[in-house]
Amino acid sequence: xxxxxxxxxxxxxxxxxxxxxxxxxxxxxxxxxxxxxxxxxxxxxxxxxxxxxxxxxxxxxxxxxxxxxxxxxxxxxxxxxxxxxxxxxxxxxxxxxxxxxxxxxxxxxxxxxxxxxxxxxxxxxxxxxxxxxxxxxxxxxxxxxxxxxxxxxxxxxxxxxxxxxxxxxxxxxxxxxxxxxxxxxxxxxxxxxxxxxxxxxxxxxxxxxxxxxxxxxxxxxxxxxxxxxxxxxxxxxxxxxxxxxxxxxxxxxxxxxxxxxxxxxxxxxxxxxxxxxxxxxxxxxxxxxxxxxxxxxxxxxxxxxxxxxxxxxxxxxxxxxxxxxxxxxxxxx
Amino acid sequence: xxxxxxxxxxxxxxxxxxxxxxxxxxxxxxxxxxxxxxxxxxxxxxxxxxxxxxxxxxxxxxxxxxxxxxxxxxxxxxxxxxxxxxxxxxxxxxxxxxxxxxxxxxxxxxxxxxxxxxxxxxxxxxxxxxxxxxxxxxxxxxxxxxxxxxxxxxxxxxxxxxxxxxxxxxxxxxxxxxxxxxxxxxxxxxxxxxxxxxxxxxxxxxxxxxxxxxxxxxxxxxxxxxxxxxxxxxxxxxxxxxxxxxxxxxxxxxxxxxxxxxxxxxxxxx
Numbered sequence: 001x002x003x004x005x006x007x008x009x010x011x012x013x014x015x016x017x018x019x020x021x022x023x024x025x026x027x028x029x030x031x032x033x034x035x036x037x038x039x040x041x042x043x044x045x046x047x048x049x050x051x052x053x054x055x056x057x058x059x060x061x062x063x064x065x066x067x068x069x070x071x072x073x074x075x076x077x078x079x080x081x082x083x084x085x086x087x088x089x090x091x092x093x094x095x096x097x098x099x100x101x102x103x104x105x106x107x108x109x110x111x112x113x114x115x116x117x118x119x120x121x122x123x124x125x126x127x128x129x130x131x132x133x134x135x136x137x138x139x140x141x142x143x144x145x146x147x148x149x150x151x152x153x154x155x156x157x158x159x160x161x162x163x164x165x166x167x168x169x170x171x172x173x174x175x176x177x178x179x180x181x182x183x184x185x186x187x188x189x190x191x192x193x194x195x196x197x198x199x200x201x202x203x204x205x206x207x208x209x210x211x212x213x214x215x216x217x218x219x220x221x222x223x224x225x226x227x228x229x230x231x232x233x234x235x236x237x238x239x240x241x242x243x244x245x246x247x248x249x250x251x252x253x254x255x256x257x258x259x260x261x262x263x264x265x266x267x268x269x270x271x272x273x274x275x276x277x278x279x280x281x282x283x284x285x286x287x288x289x290x291x292x293x294x295x296x297x298x299x300x301x302x303x304x305x306x307x308x309x310x311x312x313x314x315x316x317x318x319x320x321x322x323x324x325x326x327x328x329x330x331x332x333x
Numbered sequence: 334x335x336x337x338x339x340x341x342x343x344x345x346x347x348x349x350x351x352x353x354x355x356x357x358x359x360x361x362x363x364x365x366x367x368x369x370x371x372x373x374x375x376x377x378x379x380x381x382x383x384x385x386x387x388x389x390x391x392x393x394x395x396x397x398x399x400x401x402x403x404x405x406x407x408x409x410x411x412x413x414x415x416x417x418x419x420x421x422x423x424x425x426x427x428x429x430x431x432x433x434x435x436x437x438x439x440x441x442x443x444x445x446x447x448x449x450x451x452x453x454x455x456x457x458x459x460x461x462x463x464x465x466x467x468x469x470x471x472x473x474x475x476x477x478x479x480x481x482x483x484x485x486x487x488x489x490x491x492x493x494x495x496x497x498x499x500x501x502x503x504x505x506x507x508x509x510x511x512x513x514x515x516x517x518x519x520x521x522x523x524x525x526x527x528x529x530x531x532x533x534x535x536x537x538x539x540x541x542x543x544x545x546x547x548x549x550x551x552x553x554x555x556x557x558x559x560x561x562x563x564x565x566x567x568x569x570x571x572x573x574x575x576x577x578x579x580x581x582x583x584x585x586x587x588x589x590x591x592x593x594x595x596x597x598x599x600x601x602x603x
Contacts, residue, residue: 053430083427089427091349093352105341106346106433108433134356
C-alpha cells in the first residue's frame with residue numbers, strides 16, 4: 001500500500017492581474033523527506049509556501065498537507081503544519097519564552113502544556129539563557145532559531161521553511177543547518193525554499209528548481225548535476241606562465257575544450273574516466289616539470305545546474321518586475 | 334474550534350499587546366504627554382482669549398471633555414499602526430498559520446487599545462483636576478461619560494484596524510489618519526463653542542459624532558451648566574448626544590468589524 005505523501009499539490013496556478021506567479025505547479029513530498037524548492041527571487045517559491053500553509057488561495061489547482069485538503073479544511077491543516085517565514089516573525093518586545101508560550105496558547109495546548117513546551121524548545125534551540133530577555137536583544141541567528149522554535153510548538157508533522165537562512169552569517173547558517181538536520185532525522189517532513197544551492201544540496205532529498213512560476217527541473221542533487229554534464233578536471237598551476245603549456249598537454253585527455261582562468265592560474269575541462277584521468281594528468285604535468293598547487297575532479301555544482309537550466313545565474317534579482325508586481329498586488333489584495 | 338476560543342485567543346493576543354506597553358513605556362508616555370500638552374496649551378494660551386471674563390477658568394472646564402474625545406480618537410491610530418506593523422513583520426502570517434480563531438487577532442488588538450485608552454484617560458483626568466476641571470455630577474453619571482468615550486474610541490479602533498491592513502506601512506497609517514482625524518476632532522465643539530463657527534462648518538460640527546461624544550461627556554460631567562461657553566444646543570445630535578454617539582458607534586462597528594476581519598483573512602506580509 002502506498003503511503004499518503006505529506007505534501008501533495010496538483011496544477012497550482014496563481015495570478016496577480018496579468019502577472020502569472022505560479023503557472024501549473026505539481027509537487028509531491030513523501031513523508032519524512034526533505035524537498036528543496038530552489039529558485040531566484042520572484043520565481044514563485046513563497047507563493048507556493050503561502051498556498052500550502054493556507055495563507056493564500058490559488059486560482060486553480062488542489063493541495064493536500066498531511067492528507068488534508070488545504071482549500072476545503074484550512075483550519076484542520078493548520079494543526080498539522082508549522083511555518084517559519086522569510087522574515088523571522090517573532091514579537092521583538094516579548095521574551096523568547098513569552099513568544100513560544102503565546103504560540104502554544106494559540107494552538108490551544110493549555111496554559112501548563114504551553115509553558116512546558118516553551119521551556120523545552122528554548123533548551124532544544126540553545127536559547128535557555130536568553131529565554132527571559134526580549135527578542136529585540138537577540139542576534140539574527142537567535143531570532144531565526146526562535147522563529148523556527150515557534151513553528152515547532154505543536155510538534156507538527158509537516159514543516160514549511162521559507163528561506164530559513166537568508167540574511168544569516170555563515171556561522172549561524174551552519175548552526176541552522178545542524179538544527180534542521182536534527183529535525184529531519186526525527187521524522188519531520190520538510191519543505192524549504194532557498195536561493196542557496198549549497199543549502200538545497202546539503203539538506204534536500206529532492207530538489208525542485210522553479211523559475212517564473214514553473215518547475216524547470218527536479219530530482220536529487222546528483223541527478224540534477226548529471227543533467228548538466230559529467231565530471232571536470234580542475235588544475236591550478238603554480239606558475240601562471242605554464243598555464244598555456246599545461247592546457248596543450250592536457251587537452252587530449254578531455255572530452256571537451258579546457259577553459260582557462262588566467263588570474264586564478266586555473267584550468268577546467270570536461271573529462272570522463274574518473275580517477276585514472278586525474279592520475280594521467282598529474283603524471284603528464286610531472287614529466288614536463290609543470291608544478292601544480294591543486295588538482296582534482298570536480299562534479300558540477302548546483303550553480304552550474306541553475307545556469308544551464310535557466311540561462312541565468314541563481315542571483316538575487318531585486319528588480320524583478322514579477323516580484324515587484326507580486327508585492328504590490330498583495331498589498332492591494 | 335469552539336466559540337469560546339475567540340475570547341481565549343483574543344485575550345492571549347491582547348496580553349501580548351499589553352506586554353509591549355510594559356516593555357516600551359515611552360509609547361504610553363508620549364501618547365499621554367501630547368494630550369497633557371494640549372490641556373495646558375489650550376487652557377493657558379487660548380483660554381484667556383476665549384473666556385476673558387473668567388480668566389480661562391470656565392474654558393478649562395469646558396475644554397477637558399473635548400480633549401478627552403480628541404485623545405481617545407487619536408488613540409485609535411495606535412490600533413492601525415500596530416496592525417500594520419504586525420503585517421509588515423510577518424507576525425500576521427504566523428498568526429494566520431495557527432489553528433487559532435481568525436477573529437481573535439483584531440479583537441485582541443482592539444481590546445488592548447481599550448486598556449490603553451483607560452490608562453490615558455486616568456492620566457488626563459488627573460491633569461484636568463490639577464488645572465481646575467471638576468466633575469459636578471454623580472459618580473455613575475461621570476462613569477457613564479467615560480464609558481461613552483471608550484465605546485466611541487473602540488468603534489474608531491476598528492476603522493483604523495481596517496486601515497492598518499490595507500496600507501503598506503505603519504507610518505502611512507499615522508499620516509493617513511491625521512488627514513481625517515484632525516478635521517474630525519477640530520471642526521467640532523471640542524475646543525470652541527459651536528456658535529463661533531461659520532455656517533457650513535457649524536452644520537458639519539453639529540452632526541460630527543466627535544461633537545456628540547464631547548457634548549455627552551460634558552453633560553455627564555456637569556460641565557455645561559451654567560457655563561456660558563456651552564449654551565444649550567439646538568441641533569438634534571447635540572440635544573441627544575448619548576443616543577447619537579451610540580448610533581454612530583454601532584453603525585461603525587456593524588460596517589468595519591466584518592470589513593476588517595475579511596481583510597485580515599486575505600492579508601499577508603509584504
